[in-house]
Every structure is written in structure tokens, then in C-alpha cells.
Amino acid sequence: MLETVFLIVFAMIGLSLLLNLWRLVVGPSVPDRILALDTMYINTIALIILYGMSMGTGLYFEAALLIAMLGFVSTVAVCKYLLRGDIIE
Amino acid sequence: MRLESRYRWLPTPFRSLLLFVVWLLLNNSVSPGHLVLATLFAFLIPIITFPFREPQPLIIKPGLAIKQLLLVLFDIVTANLQVALLILGPVKKLRPAFVKVPLDLSHEMPITILASTVSLTPGTVSAEVYPIPESLPEGEEPTQRYLLIHVLDLADEQELIDTIKQRYEAPLKEIFQC
Amino acid sequence: MYSEWVVSILLLIGGAFILIGSIGLIKMPDFFMRLHGPTKATTLGMAGVLIAAMVFFSTTQEGISVKELLITIFLLITAPISGYMLIKSAIHHKLKAKDGTKGLDNVEDD
DSSP: OHHHHHHHHHHHHHHHHHHHHHHHHHHSSSSHHHHHHHHHHHHHHHHHHHHHHHHHOOTTTHHHHHHHHHHHHHHHHHHHHHHHOOOOO | OSOOOTTOOOOOOHHHHHHHHHHHHHHTTOOOHHHHHHHHHOOOHHHHHHGGGGOOOOOSHHHHHHHHHHHHHHHHHHHHHHHHHHHHHHHGGGGOOOEEEEOOOSSSSHHHHHHHHHSSTTTTTEEEEEOOGGGOTTTTTOOSSEEEEEEEOOSSSHHHHHHIIIIIIEEEEHHOOO | OOHHHHHHHHHHHHHEEEEEEHHHHHOSSSSSHHHHHHIHHHHHHHHHHHHHHHHHHHSSSSOOOHHHHHHHHHHHHHHHHHHHHHHHHHHHOOOOOOTTTTTTTGGGOO
């Protein structure tokens, strides 16, 4: 049963990644694109955790944690750049 | 509001506890070696990093803080169900609005916590704290601060402001005693 | 197996919330309304998936596994902050809010 559930949730997350990609391409403004990218990061964490579960290994946890941290930092850095035209003042 | 801890060797007691728990979670074990290492980090890191930090208000009522945390977690779940229904429902029925909430809190740290709670709970995202510090004259303290929030579906402005003030701001004032 | 049921239900709830968050990102007419989906629904969806992973690894492997809680807590702390930075930069760029948005005069220029 679990394999079927994994497949369904893989499809759900894949579909949401596609929707995010649509927003990333269409825009229309720069903050919209950053928001889409941020959501993509978070959905990718879900995808990696799910892949680890379906493979039956907990090794992907560290990768997910790193993506979470890098995603947050890069979102804040790009926003800061938009706000000030500079990241470290 | 109290900024300084009672003990010099433990400047930020709750952050030490957090470091201890995070180290154990990262290693996913409670073996004696990791317990010793976690205790060492929990004491050393706050002492080393303390000179770089601005002093922050300490939690004075931990029991109330835990109660408030559970309340917020519960609110996150219910609020998310609401937001999910709003998103799936018709877009034309939504009544978005910007609302200004007057704040009783004065220190940045409680305001940050309040803004984060507002962002995670019912259909609201906090946008800005007015007045913006850079726009004020040098060295002048703002008398009254406002929190600008964006609401996805606004029914009654005054009711929303009252909810935020009573449900989330009053306990924060109590916790930090400011 | 009860744990299998728990994992399946949590995963489906989590996946549904993640999908709803992305639908909100597509469907809403202006930036400020789009922000609501990813900051709230996606965060709760992630919490669902991660708690499912916690239960799954605790029951299928030796010992209990609670480290997934770290990512959950991290996301819960950082989601409001990135949302705040995004809405601040949107106000700075003077993005148009949808017609009929109330209280637009509350927004001050910086």
C-alpha cells in the first residue's frame, strides 16, 4: 500500500513543482519569481525526503537540511539585494 | 523587561537549552559522549558569542511561553485549513486588505516574534513595522509603533485587530514582562 | 500495520497542502495574495511530510528517529522571515495590489 501512496505523493509534489516553474517563468515581477523559487526549494526538500523514504534510507536527511538552509539564505540575500542594491552594507 | 541573566556563566539560558537539544537531534542519539559534548557546546557557544550580540530580553515566564507555543501551533493547523479553503474557493469573493495594528510592545525581539506568529496564523502576513527606524531623526525613539499586515479575506477590521492584540500580543507582553 | 496507515495519511495530507500552496501561487491575482499560499499551506504540508518521515524511519529502522523535527522547526522559523523580506521588497518596488484592496493608504513609501 505504501508504494502506491508514495507514487501519489510524488505526483502531487511534481505537479506543484511544475506550477511553481510556471510562476517562475511567467513572473510578472521580480518578487514573484523569488517567491516561486523559494517555494521550489521547499518542495524540493519534500521530494528528497520522500525519495529517501521510498528507498528506505535516512541518508538524504542531511541533503534536505542543507537545501533548507541554502534556500532560506539565498531568498533573504536576493530580497536584500532588491531592497538596497547591495547585500552587505 | 530583563536583559541580563542572573548568572554570568549562563548569559542566555534558553538558547543554551536550544543548542543542547539541537545537537542531540542532529546526531539522533543520547549516548553519554554526545550528552557531554552537547553540554559543553551549550555552555561555551553562548559565552563566546555573547560579546557580538545585542542584549535581548529574556523569557521571564517559561510556563506561559510553552502554553503560548502550543496555542500558536494549534492555531497554525486550524488557520491553514481556513487558508486552504480560501485558496480553493472562488477568487472573486476574497476581500484583501492592508490593516495597521497599533503595538504596545516596544522592543524589537517581542515585535519580531509577534510578526512571525501573525505571518503563520489566520490569513495574514505581516509586512512592515512603522515608523521605519531609518526615517526617524538620529537618536529619536518612536513613541507608537504600528504593524502593517496584509489580510487575505477581511471580514471585520476591528475584530481582527482585537484578536491579534488579545490572543498573541498580550501573552508576549506577559512572557517578556515589558 | 498501524504505522503504515499513519504514514500514508500524513503523507497524503502533507502532499495535498503542498499542492494547495502551489495552486495558490498560480491562482491569485496579485503578489500580496500569492504570498499567502507558500508561507502557510506549504509550511504545514512540509510539517506533514516530515512527521510522516519521522514515523516511517522510527518504525522501519532500528531506534527512533527524531532528527526530521529539525527541518520542521527550521522551516517554521524561517518561513515568516522570508515572507516578510519578500513583501518588504514588493512594497519597495511599488507592486500593484489588486483593485478593491482596502486600506491601501496604510502603506507608506520608504
